Amino acid sequence: QRRTEANLMNIPRYKIDEFEPRNEAWGLAFPREYQTYSQMSDTLFRSKYGGSAFRDLLNEDPRLVILFAGYSFSKDYNQARGHVYSIVDVHNTLRTGTPANENEGPQNSTCWACKGPDVARVITQMSPADFYKTKWSAMLSEIVNPIGCANCHNPSDMTLRLFQIPLKEAYERMGKNVESLPLNKMRTMVCAQCHSEYYFKGDGKYLTFPWDKGLNVEDIEKYYDEYAFADWIHPLSKTPIIKAQHPDFELFQHSIHYQRGVSCADCHMPYVTEGSQKITDHKVQSPLNNMEASCMVCHKQSKETLIKNVYERQDKVHHQKIALEDLLVKAHIEAKYAWDKGANEKMMEPILKLIRQAQWRWDFVAASHGASFHAPLESMRIIADGIEKASEARLLLSRVLASLGYNEPVPMPDISSKEKAQAYVGIDFKKLKQEKEAWKKERLPQWLKEAKEREQKMPMPERIM
């Protein structure tokens, strides 16, 4: 009978290991899903602000170089691409440096946490704490499969599951259980495993979601303030900065779609008809590249109208976001000027606090590439708050500077291009890039070879039905 059949259809005909990391292996059982998954290698689509095409964000907006000065994001920061690139991109980024061996930095293995299903495999062999403690380089031969099936599915019946242990821990700390969520929530939670703000806690660099006080921008700030936490000290203004990373899940809470029960998968993994079957489109991408299936089933408007709606929201948020960046760039540079003129800690303390708050607000919105559509009003509210705080910092700075005998606009460097901005903060992009290329030719292949040999010993799943 059909109902029974329906329930059987997703039971794989192959025996797949609990943490089988190879997506091809799952693909044997589910060729249709695997095929759409593979389409993620396409990097042609580029929307006004998103898409899977390669976009150098520092190039598009050199202000970022100043805001991230002293932190690895000022070296290299690109727009995200499809999940199949997760491994290549983390190899490529200058943020991971060129470690010569398994004990060298700059990064720890926490950087792998969201880059693929091998993480789940390795982490159960050691403990999460031990895993995060190792250097990123130590896992180059272990973590090689891009984000895939094992990150979201139980192999026994293909139900959704969460591999991200720190997510479960964060929920436990909030007194909530993430294991027994209904399917509708899981269609969002599988994404929340990675598309969430995080930090590396303590020397062990333990991956931690900072949600103990709530998920709003102010709640998370309070959490960090209590720890007096800082990701780094800004070298120009000396501000202790909190870096926000892709709080897509957090901001999504403020979305009317979320409030109406729409999940991430509804838009980013809509159903498609494949032959005579509806399946889930596993090409996770910008919905603007797939309006018919993602938006237009719920909304009867034309594709053009809906894209216009999206761009209108994005434009408005973007415009004010840039205004806030301008203020923050000025604030950092004016603060440096004040220090140089002899300002003391006591004078600067309230100012640095305001810069910290303003930059946190800016980054919270800027780092979530979907936010300006997901939650435009909340994004705008946060930016407005940031504008107020950054401006207040600059007002106080003008009083400090005047008290030190300087009562004029502070001269600003030329940061009209990525090159100029990087030169100003002392980054030699070309050199770093060359080193990276050399590393990719000379060091990386060795690790990848080891991985291949290891995987060749793993049998492919057996057919059982």
Place this chain on the structure above:
Amino acid sequence: QRRTEANLMNIPRYKIDEFEPRNEAWGLAFPREYQTYSQMSDTLFRSKYGGSAFRDLLNEDPRLVILFAGYSFSKDYNQARGHVYSIVDVHNTLRTGTPANENEGPQNSTCWACKGPDVARVITQMSPADFYKTKWSAMLSEIVNPIGCANCHNPSDMTLRLFQIPLKEAYERMGKNVESLPLNKMRTMVCAQCHSEYYFKGDGKYLTFPWDKGLNVEDIEKYYDEYAFADWIHPLSKTPIIKAQHPDFELFQHSIHYQRGVSCADCHMPYVTEGSQKITDHKVQSPLNNMEASCMVCHKQSKETLIKNVYERQDKVHHQKIALEDLLVKAHIEAKYAWDKGANEKMMEPILKLIRQAQWRWDFVAASHGASFHAPLESMRIIADGIEKASEARLLLSRVLASLGYNEPVPMPDISSKEKAQAYVGIDFKKLKQEKEAWKKERLPQWLKEAKEREQKMPMPERIM
């Protein structure tokens, strides 16, 4: 028989004059609409920010007294009530003063323009220009019926029509025709006749809608800047201020509801079933007092959820609006301080420009009492812009003050209550109120008596079917 009834048309059984101002007269023909219209006298409903209950806005937020200093809105400004109060409220407000005779100010008859159907009657007897030139007091015996049927309807077939001549002129200047609009647009345009930003042009105080360059806040600002127009010069900061008045129609353009073809009447005058008839609810009011008929026709959610959605948007906009008010209050007072310390015009010019821009943005959002729900994102964007500009003004002020030897926070007056704020700007509310009461007892009744006598000579409509 309910079903038979359903097929009757809206051709009135009575012969109603083209500009019949008496709503009771129309009510003969349309008792059901008239009955719902009459329910507007109910002033019990109060939502979080709106409703028809009496709310003294200066009392709820004394900052307004400072922002409107030197302008009549600092004397008296209340939340709008139902249309049936339009005449009483314009009698009551301190903004219209206590004219002793028909040639005394402070206001011109332009103030009547949106207060009732008598305007249409009188204006066709003279010309609009001549009408606006007269003093407000000259029309006290002419304009006595509150906003009603003749403002929106053709008496011959009850189709919607526009009485507001300056609206047609504004559309003509934009090269558009407002006469031949489809019904769905008319369901918004009848409201746009009054719920729009306006100014009094030239000495003739000709009612004018400033839309020649477009309807956005920036377009209208550009229009006014070109005229170097100012409603008044702020006595503290000496800023030439543009007053924004209820740009409900303008901001509504940025609403997703507008973009989806929803009209003002859909929410504020929904269809209701009266007996077995669907009629238009003529109790124009906050939809929050009538969720079933207004929102829930299109939205499946519960009343509670929908009200929560409204409040969430209003709260967010309100919060940032207050932040902007705080900045503007400070800017005005700091500017006064700078003048007092000897600042000159050249130093102050860029500052006053910024204050003008910031206050215009604030008022544009604040004056539209529905905006924070109608167009929350656009409202927030405008406020964010205002925050940036007001802050910039304060930064420049701090440099000016420092150059005059003052490098500290400027002392602020206590404006924690309406009384204190009015005392600070030199308004004696009690005295004005007493004068008004006396005027209402001694002068006003005479005019109203004249009106009554005049109306008694007008016959009631005759039954023709």
Place this chain on the structure above:
Amino acid sequence: MFKWVKQTLKLFQPPPNWRVPVIVLAGIFTGTGLFVFYTSRAWSYLSDEPATCVNCHIMRPQYVTWHHSSHREHATCNDCHVPHDNIFRKYYFKANDGLRHATIFTLNTYPQTIYMHKPGQKVVQENCIRCHGDLTAMVKANVDLDAILAGNGKRCWDCHREVPHGTVKSLSATPFGTAPVPKTDTPNWLKKLIK
């Protein structure tokens, strides 16, 4: 069989001294009942013809939207709104719903906005799957209302929001939509009298 009916009927027989008032009362009830049944056209519910649903003018927006929908050619009101798994459930459901709506309509106590209640939703969900189950077999949306209410899936029309009535149900959305005008029950002689 006949005997069993007779015995059952006997159970309802009032004691002899109550007979007259009971017969009178029963007559009034039956008469009123028949009037309600007739004038409200509750018998419409027994038919599968969509036009009969608009006998109640408040069904007009639904009729008009359906009439302009992709389903007009494929599914009538009852294809969606009435169970189809077995005859007994079909007519039981119809009678139950039909009489309740007829009463509400005649008593004029219906709300400003009508909604599909839980039992109705269950039936419609089943019917979507009845027709489209092959297509949707693979996906978890292919579930019944209980699973949906537990959060394990969505109603088909949570996504297919326009099927078949559209998202705006008010008359303003269908101002010019024409539905078959119900015939009046008022006899001609009475009409003349009123005039």
